[in-house]
Amino acid sequence: MNFGIDNITTIISEIIKKIAPSKTALVPVGVSNRHIHLSQKDLYYLFGEGYQLTKIKDLKQPNQFAAKETVTVVGPKGVLHNVRILGPARNQTQVEISRTDAFILGVNPPVRISGDTKNSAGAIIIGPKNTLILQEGVIISANHLHLSAEEAKDLNLTNGQKIIIRSITKERKLYFVDVVVRCGAEHSKEFHIDTDEANAALLDTNDNVEIVYI
């Protein structure tokens, strides 16, 4: 047989469509504003021995909540007031800020997945009872997709996998590359981004974005 280049291109396109069908799945966005997770010890130190946080709102992630209480975060160049505490207490204190916030404070935190705070940035945390010098624990959160075990199975994704998520319905169209999948019992379907990423894509909480299967 004698194929011309146009025919070959058409045939290849058809074959590719058959062996790699274009498939996408929608997931809701959750925009994280700056916040702090406190260890039990640091909570007691900042607010007083035996202090209990007051829940004002359940978060979408199971058992996580926003507390009424806030702290002040101070860096070499500036201050962030009313930084919301998210409960319950964690093993270690962690401050999650945007790069915009980092410039205000004058710190240079790494982009990290929650819990990975070794050699991250420091800050001073002011509570009503005490002031804590946090040597490390300040990070810029790496964007990630939360999924329950069942949702992960439905979407054919596994914990730790890196995927592409795209936002193409807003005026600022963006593809987020190397989004980490975090799945298990303590997770629920939500694409977590910070305020810088949300503003760069004009996204708000509960907007839908697409997982791109390649």
Added chain:
Amino acid sequence: MNFGIDNITTIISEIIKKIAPSKTALVPVGVSNRHIHLSQKDLYYLFGEGYQLTKIKDLKQPNQFAAKETVTVVGPKGVLHNVRILGPARNQTQVEISRTDAFILGVNPPVRISGDTKNSAGAIIIGPKNTLILQEGVIISANHLHLSAEEAKDLNLTNGQKIIIRSITKERKLYFVDVVVRCGAEHSKEFHIDTDEANAALLDTNDNVEIVYI
């Protein structure tokens, strides 16, 4: 001949590489902080009749400069101090802010290419001599690629074309889709993004990003 599916995939990959070689070109980033362009009339109103701006820095775009002078921009919810004036004077006054800034001011500007300010947001502009009520002119700048006529020719791009630019060397990998090409004598190679977009991709001025040819 008898092809297995693995062989077919390999053959197709090889053919695709031959007929559509992956081609990219590097361009430098320019991060735009909030700024204002003033009309001659509004400059005289805010600073006094016959006032001349004082250049402190040439910008990369031909004939554009940062002035020593700043103004205060006020919205329903907040204030932006020391907003830099970029010269020379333009036909109409235009304020370019990030979405982060828009939340501070409490305004809802559209994403627009420079000059397209019809039905955009308003604000109050305070100068040393007068206060101006700007009915429209506040925009969030749409990201765009400046190119001289010669650079556009070299890169095989035309004015108004929409392209994809990717940032994949930083920790936060992003593809910017529908980036508008602006080319001509008054332009010089630079990918303009605002501070939200820069922070979402961890980019700084003079970092390189890639044009993706598809």
